[in-house]
Amino acid sequence: MRRGLSIRWKILTGLVVLAIFPMLLLSYLFSDFTDRQVSDQIELKADQAGHYIMLLATQNEKSLAEALKWISQETELVNALHFGEITGDPEQLHRLLKHYQDQYHFDEFEILLASGQRHILSANADNGEPIHLKTTDKQKIGFHKEPISQVIVEDHHLSIFSSAPIALQGSVIGNLRAFNYIDDQYAKQSEEIIEADIAFHNGEKVLSTNLEEFRKIPLNLDEILDEDAVLMTLRSQPHIVYNYPLNHDKAGFMIALNRSAIQAANSSLRQTLMMSTIGVMVAAVLLGMIISRGIAMPLNSMVTNLQEIAEGEADLTKTLDVSTRDEIGSLANSFNRFVKRLRSIIEKTRGTAGSLSEGTHTIRNRFGEMDNAANQQTKALEQAHQGVTEIGQSAGEVADNVSTLVASVQQSSAATHELESTTFVIAEQMENLFGIISDLSSSIHQLSSSNEQIDGNVIELSHNARETSLAAEELEQATNTIKESAEQTSRLAQQAANESLEGKAAVQDTILGISELQLMMEQAHLAIKDLGERSDAIGSIVNVIA
Template sequence: MKFLRNITIGNKLTVLISIAVIALFVVGFSGYRNMNTMAQKSNDMYKSHLLPILWWGKIATNTRAIDQYTLELMLTTDPSLNKDLNDKISQNIQEDSDLYNSYKKIKLTREETNLLNEYEANIDKLRTSRQNVLDLALQNKNTEAYSMYVNIVKPQRQEVEKTIDKLVSINQTVAQNLNKQNQSDLTNASIFLMIIILASITLCITVGILITRMIVNPVKDIQNLMKQAEEGDFTVQGNYQSKDEIGFLTNSFNHMINGVREMIHNITFTSQQVAASAEELAASAEESSAANDEMSRTIQELSAGSEEQAKGTEETSRILNEIAVSVNQVAQSTKSVTTTALQASDKSSEGTKVIETSINQMNNINVNVTQLSDVIKNLGSRSKEISNITKVISDIASQTNLLALNAAIEAARAGENGKGFAVVADEVRKLAEQSSQSSQQISELIFAIQEETTVAVKSMEETAKEVSDGISLVGTAGESFKLIQNAIQDVSNQVEEVSVAMEQMSAGAEQVIEAINKVSQIAEESAAGSQTVSASAEELAASSEEVTSSSTNLANIAEELQSTISKFKI
């Protein structure tokens, strides 16, 4: 039982088929053996007993035929007929000899051997006596031949027939016994075959039922378990333990159920996580949508600010271009001032020479004083012009300082992109301050020159009026001219510095303009970029709405999945 349980279905069927084949072989072999035995016995009965009966019957018949031919031979005198009868007698005798020799070849019992010896003795006597009768008959001594036949041949023939009858009786008895034995063997063989057949059928049916139960019952159990699993009950477990295919199928089913149970656990856990993640994703999508809206508004404001900044930088660039033009004009004016200062210096040198000459030539003092008065008057007018120029320079420096301050404010608004512009604006502011200081110094010097010129004019007038005091006044005038020459030299130096500062301011203004142009370009690019970002923000907002919708659908699907999984028992 345990052996059958632990072998495969193929081997189970092989066992069943083997039992049937063995039973069939046993039945066939038994039938063959019994049939062969009966055939051998029947053949033995036929060859050893039935044929001898026929043989002895033929011998008996031939013996009687010989007697008949002998009697005919005694009655006829026809030579040809005698010859024919004699030939027939010889043929019968030869046939009897052949049949007798055939009988001698079979297996004989002792009784048959004794009777056969008796037969040989009697047949020899009979053949001798019969030959004597035939000889007499051939000599037409029929009376003597007949007398010998009746008295000698016939009794001998009867003895031979008795022996033959005994042999036939013995063979008949043996044949009957063999027939009875064959019938008994047939009955026994039939009973044995029936027993073997019934035992084989019983064994095959028993083993077949057992194997069928071993196959069908576990299959039904697996079928029921699969039906329960089909209905959603994954707590089932197969209990069939065997090493056959059904046992392997049960183990595979249990592994499958365990795998499905674990998979459902994982799906349940994953669906819960998916639902939670979907809710978080929906919340994040809503927050992202709100943030995108805020970012879109901010970007729109930034775009508007960038456009305003671009406009402001364009206006600043225009103003700086005007400043650059003004600075160039100031530079040209400072060059003129420098030329005038040089001329004043030359004049003061000439005045000094005149004073020296006046000391030597007092007679020409009136002429020289008059000339000097004119020169001083011209110097006064030049000083006024220089004063006006320095006022313009001061105003330009103040305006440049104010523009530099505005440029610094715009650079601060531009952030990282305005750092270079801030540096340039600071340099412009410094140059403006230096220009303002230089203009202030020039104004002070010019004011001093004007005062001194006024004093000189008054002195010249007094000199003209009071020639007598000319020597002393000329000395004073000489000192004054020295001071004037020094002042003019200082003015010339200051004007040169102002010229250099104006050139630097002009270069700085060009740098500021270039920086402003860059800022304007960056502002335009920023405005375009902010518009692009605004469009992207709108697309992102639409994507956020789609994500929100998808996350909601995902949460619904996760809930449906959890509802579906809850139908399974694990």
């Protein structure tokens, strides 16, 4: 499928992928990073809130201890306590307790005597006003001779407790004690400060909170408190709950931060990233279309022109528009130069084709002339061949005549043995005869050589004719080869004709020589015969003389 895509779609797809993939990856990484950052920020906020609550409790302990220390050193309070213990009248002591309660707004304020008697002043939970003052012998907390300050769990509620000794003449006569309750009101005030839901517990259950849903936490609070952070649904929204200890072995508090803000922030971030991704994709598509169009248009024009060139229908006068100076512009310039050069080559080819047409016409004319010359050469060769045939026949007749002549010579030689006196003359004539025969043999040998040369010339002429036919197919080399072959053929044909004429003349001369030799042999035979007759006559005369 990828091979079937056009280059424009490949570029467009590549640009879109390169634009979207980093955005998606960045969205994923940034979303995960944002989740961690927000979680870290929430945890940091929870830590800051927890640190603030612990610091607030510590400050309450210190402020409560300092207030009690100052009150315990008041001479009026010491005297009222001593007077009431002596007289049994606590009226003055109770009046001072109300005065200090009105001044410091303790949730509970009491004086514990060394005898165990307690003077308690409790405040109204709604407005902090004292509601009753009572005296009891039941100790709430043991007697202390040193000042203390701590968080205590009493009657299923948490309190910040502080105690300061009251001394008279170097001996401790009582403890001045104050309690500030960590109740729902305290939790609401803390929630307003830290802007998070808070619940105080004793390690077993929630004792005070600003949100009643905290009191519905399952009984497995220990398991929840063992975790640094747990997810809970409060106010019908997901919350992250963190647990922190107080200045107590079991007591502590939980801070719940709304996670919906994180989810809203993440959703907003995802929407922003999604919109950014869509915007980048649209921008990438538009930019890709512009870039791919700038790249694909020259290439498409080039492909169209090349297809037209391949199909033979190209308009070589058209050129590509060069609007850029990049690689595409360089390619378009190169293509324009190619088309210009191709147009020049075609024009040259057309001129060459015209010249070639004229050359072909000239070659055809020369072929016609050569055809006529070849016909003439063929006729001359046929005549030469006929002459050679006649020469061969004449040579046969000459050979027969020579054989007859040799036989006659042998007969004449036999007759001349009888006449030694005439042999010298006959021998000389025979030497002349054999010289003529030698000349005749040489002539016959030359005639045979001429015949072989004529046959070779005929073969060579046929070979040259084939070369001429092949050379005609090879147009660019035909002219020179044809000229050379024509000249060589003409020379060979002329030479063959000349040699044929010379051979024919030599044969005719040989025939004439043989005829003359035959006449001479006949004359010699007659002379020998005459000599024989004369020898017979001489013999007869010798016999007669004898």
